[in-house]
Amino acid sequence: MAHVVPGVPGTRFPKHYAMSKWNEDHLRFEADAYELEVIGSIPSDIHGVFYRVQPDHAFPPIFAETEIPLNGDGNVSSFTIKDGHVDFKQRYVRTPKLIAEREARRALFGRYRNKFTDDPRVQNVLKGTTANTHVVFHDNKLMALKEDARPMELDPITLKTLGYIDYHGTMRAPTHTAHPKADSATGELVSYSYEAAGEATPDICSFTVDKDGKLSEEVWFKAPWPCMIHDFWATDNWVVFPINGLKASLEQMKAGGDHFYWDENLDYQLLGVIPRRGAKPEDAKWFKTPQGCYSHTINAYEEDGKLVLDANVWTDVHFPFFPNTKGERFFTDPRKVKAPILRYRFDPTASTDKMIHPEGVLVDGVNEFGRIDDRLLGKKYSRVWILKIDPTHPIKLNDHEDAVGNVGFNTLVCFNFDTGDLQSYRHADDTTFQEPVFVPRHEGADPEDGYILVVADRYREGRNVVLLFEASDITKGPLAEIKLPFKLMDGLHGSWVDGKDVDAARAASEARRANGTNGVPKN
Numbered sequence: 198m199a200h201v202v203p204g205v206p207g208t209r210f211p212k213h214y215a216m217s218k219w220n221e222d223h224l225r226f227e228a229d230a231y232e233l234e235v236i237g238s239i240p241s242d243i244h245g246v247f248y249r250v251q252p253d254h255a256f257p258p259i260f261a262e263t264e265i266p267l268n269g270d271g272n273v274s275s276f277t278i279k280d281g282h283v284d285f286k287q288r289y290v291r292t293p294k295l296i297a298e299r300e301a302r303r304a305l306f307g308r309y310r311n312k313f314t315d316d317p318r319v320q321n322v323l324k325g326t327t328a329n330t331h332v333v334f335h336d337n338k339l340m341a342l343k344e345d346a347r348p349m350e351l352d353p354i355t356l357k358t359l360g361y362i363d364y365h366g367t368m369r370a371p372t373h374t375a376h377p378k379a380d381s382a383t384g385e386l387v388s389y390s391y392e393a394a395g396e397a398t399p400d401i402c403s404f405t406v407d408k409d410g411k412l413s414e415e416v417w418f419k420a421p422w423p424c425m426i427h428d429f430w431a432t433d434n435w436v437v438f439p440i441n442g443l444k445a446s447l448e449q450m451k452a453g454g455d456h457f458y459w460d461e462n463l464d465y466q467l468l469g470v471i472p473r474r475g476a477k478p479e480d481a482k483w484f485k486t487p488q489g490c491y492s493h494t495i496n497a498y499e500e501d502g503k504l505v506l507d508a509n510v511w512t513d514v515h516f517p518f519f520p521n522t523k524g525e526r527f528f529t530d531p532r533k534v535k536a537p538i539l540r541y542r543f544d545p546t547a548s549t550d551k552m553i554h555p556e557g558v559l560v561d562g563v564n565e566f567g568r569i570d571d572r573l574l575g576k577k578y579s580r581v582w583i584l585k586i587d588p589t590h591p592i593k594l595n596d597h598e599d600a601v602g603n604v605g606f607n608t609l610v611c612f613n614f615d616t617g618d619l620q621s622y623r624h625a626d627d628t629t630f631q632e633p634v635f636v637p638r639h640e641g642a643d644p645e646d647g648y649i650l651v652v653a654d655r656y657r658e659g660r661n662v663v664l665l666f667e668a669s670d671i672t673k674g675p676l677a678e679i680k681l682p683f684k685l686m687d688g689l690h691g692s693w694v695d696g697k698d699v700d701a702a703r704a705a706s707e708a709r710r711a712n713g714t715n716g717v718p719k720n
């Protein structure tokens with residue numbers, strides 16, 4: 198710089214590891230964009246809101262070189278669709294972390310889920326949760342979720358943060374998975390807490406929230422070791438927890454390190470099975486399954502007394518930025534790590550002495566961010582819409598440059614488990630996808646009859662679009678391309694919420710506001 202005047206140091210974002218080339222930016226804006234441009238047309242019967250969340254670091258991290266992408270602040274977007282029109286809104290979740298850091302105009306919280314690395318001003322006073330993983334709607338409430346804390350409630354219309362949710366005072370556990378499962382038949386939300394007895398403890402609290410938002414089932418038990426339990430399966434009668442080798446360590450945290458490490462010596466994984474209703478701690482059973490790394494599930498159901506569990510299962514650790522037992526990071530060749538879709542089928546009442554093997558590889562390669570018609574969660578279903586990395590089609594970053602190594606999720610796939618039919622769709626040579634979501638065609642539509650919405654990253658233009666597909670045939674290409682006038686980050690998860698439910702939530706929220714019973718963020 199030629200001319201420097203005395204002053205405070207400028208705010209700079211050092212580069213840190215990102216999951217995609219797209220996410221090497223920090224965007225950090227909040228926005229309202231009315232009447233997005235639509236190429237093609239949106240069927241007039243679609244009425245509702247697509248909510249999704251992106252981790253989006255609001256301040257340069259304290260430990261920049263080893264910062265991990267899971268630690269960005271939750272920035273929630275909504276796409277409101279009605280009568281063929283689309284409006285966009287985006288707001289950061291006002292977590293205690295975001296509020297304190299905006300006040301200080303710098304990062305105060307240290308490493309991902311390690312309070313021992315937090316600034317003394319906030320250490321043990323505030324929790325550094327980021328609400329950055331999923332947005333789920335239940336009991337007229339929109340919740341932004343992160344697995345290290347309780348849900349934060351957002352106003353479904355304004356996206357204003359309303360405070361922590363404790364299910365009307367009935368929740369005891371301190372954390373809440375970002376992947377609860379709604380049961381469309383009962384209106385229940387099946388959920389759990391891990392590290393439920395404190396940081397790095399093996400304790401799981403498996404619980405159910407009834408349709409009125411109160412806990413109706415709760416059981417506490419211990420897993421064989423503490424690890425990242427990011428997602429799970431729930432059927433009509435059973436709940437299943439995947440136990441992987443991404444282990445939590447209090448010693449490592451106290452030494453200023455990461456929350457998790459990868460145990461590269463572990464040559465198996467576990468499935469922990471417990472009844473969904475009336476369970477006692479001693480009912481938990483642990484089945485061995487082959488080596489790999491569980492992360493997201495797809496769906497599960499019961500058939501002929503057996504559990505059917507589907508997931509894309511990583512063949513090795515899927516988060517290369519965590520250290521292994523030797524303290525090494527990025528120790529695996531990412532091109533050798535796959536995530537095939539597998540199906541396990543076993544009797545949950547059988548003895549646990551034999552290893553459970555999957556039925557075979559249903560879809561090979563790297564598959565992630567699978568979604569189904571959410572009305573079929575826990576029930577017999579046929580189809581998953583999922584993203585795939587097709588390494589034979591490197592992404593064009595611009596007219597001169599291909600993405601090197603990290604090709605990204607360049608393919609949208611629909612797999613039919615009943616027929617084995619596999620559809621694939623690529624949008625353009627510069628386009629990667631974010632997690633899809635299923636939209637029922639109308640209230641009461643047949644199972645899997647509807648649309649698919651997918652946010653797409655368009656590298657050449659440096660902006661995002663949302664693509665709308667007929668769910669039954671994605672190969673025909675989108676019915677509509679909804680253009681944003683700017684770029685978003687790669688997000689994690691989201692939900693489609695029917696317009697009627699959004700209207701009901703608005704009414705409930707206005708009533709609570711009139712009563713003065715809306716919460717404010719506490720610790």
Ligand SMILES: C=Cc1ccc(O)c(OC)c1
Pocket residue numbers: 252266267268329330344427492493689
């Ligand atoms: C598998 C995804 C995943 C797991 C743990 C996280 O804290 C997270 O934050 C965005 C994402």
Ligand SMILES: [Fe+2]
Pocket residue numbers: 330375376427428493689690
């Ligand atoms: Fe997730």
